[in-house]
Amino acid sequence: MDKNLLRQIGIPIMAILIFLLFWEWIVWFNNWPNYKMASPSDLVPAFWKFRWLFLEYGWQTLWRTIAGLMLAVFFGVLIGMIMGFSRTMREGLYPLLVGFNAIPKATVVPVIALMFVGQDNFNTVLMAFMISFFPIAVSVSLGLSTLEPEYRDILRSLGASQFTIFRKIALPKTLPEFFGALKVAVTLAFIGTNLVEIIQPHGKGLGFLFDSGKISADYPLMFAVLIALAFLGIMLYYIVVLLERTFAGWAERSP
Amino acid sequence: MIISNSQIELINVTHAYKTAAGPLPVVNELSLQMAPASFTAVVGPSGCGKSTLTRLIAGLLIPDHGEVRLHGERVTSPRSTVGMAFQNPVLLEWRSILDNVLLPLEIVPNDLNRSAREERAGELLAMVGLSGFEDKKPSELSGGMRQRASLCRAIVHRPEVLILDEPFGALDAFTREDLWQIMHALRTKEKITTVLITHDLRESVFLADQIVVLSDRPATAQHIVVSPLGPDRVVDDLYTPEPTKLLAQLRHQIQIAQGREVA
Numbered sequence: 001m002d003k004n005l006l007r008q009i010g011i012p013i014m015a016i017l018i019f020l021l022f023w024e025w026i027v028w029f030n031n032w033p034n035y036k037m038a039s040p041s042d043l044v045p046a047f048w049k050f051r052w053l054f055l056e057y058g059w060q061t062l063w064r065t066i067a068g069l070m071l072a073v074f075f076g077v078l079i080g081m082i083m084g085f086s087r088t089m090r091e092g093l094y095p096l097l098v099g100f101n102a103i104p105k106a107t108v109v110p111v112i113a114l115m116f117v118g119q120d121n122f123n124t125v126l127m128a129f130m131i132s133f134f135p136i137a138v139s140v141s142l143g144l145s146t147l148e149p150e151y152r153d154i155l156r157s158l159g160a161s162q163f164t165i166f167r168k169i170a171l172p173k174t175l176p177e178f179f180g181a182l183k184v185a186v187t188l189a190f191i192g193t194n195l196v197e198i199i200q201p202h203g204k205g206l207g208f209l210f211d212s213g214k215i216s217a218d219y220p221l222m223f224a225v226l227i228a229l230a231f232l233g234i235m236l237y238y239i240v241v242l243l244e245r246t247f248a249g250w251a252e253r254s255p
Numbered sequence: 256m257i258i259s260n261s262q263i264e265l266i267n268v269t270h271a272y273k274t275a276a277g278p279l280p281v282v283n284e285l286s287l288q289m290a291p292a293s294f295t296a297v298v299g300p301s302g303c304g305k306s307t308l309t310r311l312i313a314g315l316l317i318p319d320h321g322e323v324r325l326h327g328e329r330v331t332s333p334r335s336t337v338g339m340a341f342q343n344p345v346l347l348e349w350r351s352i353l354d355n356v357l358l359p360l361e362i363v364p365n366d367l368n369r370s371a372r373e374e375r376a377g378e379l380l381a382m383v384g385l386s387g388f389e390d391k392k393p394s395e396l397s398g399g400m401r402q403r404a405s406l407c408r409a410i411v412h413r414p415e416v417l418i419l420d421e422p423f424g425a426l427d428a429f430t431r432e433d434l435w436q437i438m439h440a441l442r443t444k445e446k447i448t449t450v451l452i453t454h455d456l457r458e459s460v461f462l463a464d465q466i467v468v469l470s471d472r473p474a475t476a477q478h479i480v481v482s483p484l485g486p487d488r489v490v491d492d493l494y495t496p497e498p499t500k501l502l503a504q505l506r507h508q509i510q511i512a513q514g515r516e517v518a
Contacts, residue, residue, distance in 0.1 A: 150345045157313045158362045158412070159335045168358070172349050250349040250392060 038223040046220040047228075053209060054228055061193055061205040062232055064121060068128020069189045069236075073182070076133040080140025084170075090141060101134045105192060109199040120202040124193050131192035132185035139181035143174030176251035179244035186236045190229060206232075262448040263289040263312060263416060267321035270307060271473075281307045282318070283473035289465075292446040296459035298505065299469030299477075300513045305452045308474070309418045312450060313337050325416065335363040338414035338447070342421040344405035346393035352404050353389035356380065359412040379407040382444070383437050399430035403437065410445055417442075417449040423458060432490050435461050439488060456505045460498050461490060468508040478508045 020040045027039035034042050047054060079097075083090040105127060112123050147170055155165045197207020206225050213221035245252070265287040271278035281304035289295045299305055310316040311323055314333040323330040338359070346355045356376040360367060367375065380386060383403040393401055402422055409417055419438075423431045439462060442449055453459050459466045460482055468478040483497040492498060510516040 148343065148345060150341045150343055153310070153313070153315060153341075154339055154345055154358075154408075155362065156315060157333050157337050157339050157418075158359050159333050160362045164362060168361070169347065172347070175349075248349075250394075 035217070035219045038220040042220040043224045043227060046218070046224040050209070050221065050224070054206075054224075057204065057206050057209045058228055058232065061190075061197065061207070061229070062236075064124045064205065065128050065189045065193045065232075065236070067125045068192060069132060069185060071125065071129040072133035072136055072185055072189065075129070076136025076181075076185075077140050077178070079133070079137040081144065083137065083141035084144025084174075087145075090145065097134060097137065105131050106195055106199060109195055113196075113200045120196075120204055123200070124196040124205070127196045128189040128192035131195075132189040135181040135184045135188070136178065139177040140174055143177040144170050147173060172248075175248040176244075179240065179248050182240050182244075183237060186240055187233055190233050190236075194229065261288040261324075262291040262293070262326065263287070263450070264324040264327070265311070265321070266324065268311060268318045268323060269320040269473075270311065270316065270318045272307075280473035282311070283475045284321070285469075285475050286321075287467060287476060289448055289450065291448055292442075293464045294442055294449045294451065294462055296451045296453055296463035296466045297469060298453055298456060298459050298466065298509065299474060300471050300509060301454070303469050303472050303512070304474035305469060306420055308469075309339070309420050309450065309452055312416065313339060313418055335359075335412065336415040337418060338409035338412065338416070339418045339420070340402075340405045340409040340422045342424040344393075344398075344401040344422075346401055346404060346408075348393050351390050351392060352380070352385065352396070353377070355393065355404055356407045356411050358408060363412045365412065376407065376411055379411060379441075380404070382441060383407055397430075399426050399434060402426060402434060406434075406438065406441065410441065410447060413445070413447075415448060417447045419449065419451040419453075421452055421454065424454065431455075431458070435490060438462060443486065456502055456509070457493055459505070460484070460501055461488065461493055466505065468505060468512060470512050471514060477512055478505075480504070 024039050024041060027037055032039075038046075079093065083093050108130070109123075109127060112126060116123055116126075151169050151173070152165060155169060160168070193205065194207040194210075197205035198211055201208050201211050206229055210222055210225040213219070213225060265285055268282055268285045269280070270282040271280040273279075285308070287295070297305055297308060307316065311318055312330075314323075314330045314337070317331060325334070325336070346352075347358070350358070353373065353376055356379065357372055360372045360375075377386075377389065380389060383406060385400060385403055385407070388396065388400065388404075393404070396404070406422065409419075423434050426434065435458060442462075451459070451462060461484065463482050466480050466482060467476055468480075469475065470477040480501060483501060484492055493502075507516065
């Protein structure tokens with residue numbers, strides 16, 4: 001194995017191990033009971049005991065988050081394009097979007113649950129979408145509206161159409177900003193999914209498992225759910241990093 | 256219609272930008288003629304409307320009054336027979352140098368196949384000393400090298416008119432002189448009618464056949480001179496008596512344009 005790859009994998013794993021050791025130590029040192037803080041060694045039995053539930057509920061959380069994220073990418077890019085190309089639309093839509101984004105999403109959960117009674121999957125995907133599309137829309141619109149006029153002139157002076165200019169220049173040039181926003185959106189989408197799962201429990205997702213832990217006073221289970229969520233978040237984040245390297249790797253400077 | 260032997264002709268061109276405070280006149284009654292395969296340098300005070308002039312010639316702007324003619328034909332929209340290069344080389348960072356140079360051939364209709372296109376681009380890159388850098392990304396090149404690639408891109412589709420808007424403005428003095436020599440070789444070989452906007456009087460005298468001094472905004476042709484240098488010029492020629500005299504004269508004209516001296 002080459003040295004660089006070893007570094008890339010080895011360092012994060014080392015960091016995680018050190019963190020877990022520190023966590024174990026601080027719980028042991030303060031002699032905290034597990035309802036105050038569970039230690040990593042408490043989590044292993046919790047994971048093992050509920051291993052099938054973790055798989056089932058984890059999958060529910062994961063697919064609904066990804067579905068919401070995909071909607072956020074589609075509509076975020078669309079809104080971003082509209083705002084990026086038209087100044088009128090940008091000036092009109094910005095205050096609306098900012099206002100919409102400023103509403104705490106926890107308060108929206110019951111409203112949505114009333115609007116679409118019983119549509120658990122739909123509600124959850126919708127919330128994941130609503131909470132995560134904003135950074136994507138803003139980054140795409142910013143990327144497009146800050147395109148230097150010379151880029152446009154180079155192609156326009158050759159007689160290129162608006163669509164050609166978008167495809168050849170605006171789209172690829174905006175990709176690094178888009179992926180930056182997508183990384184933020186990934187973690188936001190998980191928050192959206194879990195908001196619904198916890199505030200409006202409907203027997204699905206890791207949020208529900210967290211809620212059951214709370215009700216049955218199984219504190220290690222609650223901590224285990226948090227770790228499982230962190231794990232899913234890291235996984236999805238690195239998938240985005242991989243996509244970024246493939247499609248916008250040119251933006252990364254080699255040292 | 257009068258048939259003229261000029262490639263580019265500006266006839267009484269007047270143009271104003273619409274601003275919140277009312278129209279802002281930038282070009283006023285400007286008339287210029289450029290012969291086929293000639294090189295015209297345009298100098299003038301800052302903000303006098305030089306860049307507007309390039310956009311008018313490229314067909315990116317249509318003048319309020321008067322007309323711009325290419326081959327005696329009125330320009331009413333952008334046309335693919337024009338190539339442009341700017342102070343910012345605006346290379347596409349995600350493409351290799353070769354693919355950057357090939358960009359115009361993907362847009363302008365032509366019957367070249369992939370290998371013929373690459374051959375043409377490779378030839379130009381060799382002329383500007385970028386052989387071996389075809390597969391590099393723009394971020395791996397120096398400023399001068401990026402600008403050379405940008406020049407190749409501007410002429411790869413064999414435009415009839417080349418518009419250069421201060422392409423050497425951001426380079427250090429030595430790189431700039433190298434590029435003057437390269438630019439002179441390119442224009443001699445490719446026989447393109449070229450318009451160069453510049454702030455550098457030495458650059459204008461070295462590269463051009465005719466030098467146009469624009470007045471302060473709204474710009475009009477204040478003074479037109481012919482360069483004393485022949486087709487086989489080298490940068491050292493600038494330090495001979497005749498070009499030196501011309502430089503002094505141009506400098507005087509710029510000061511008049513700035514309103515610092517009276518004619």
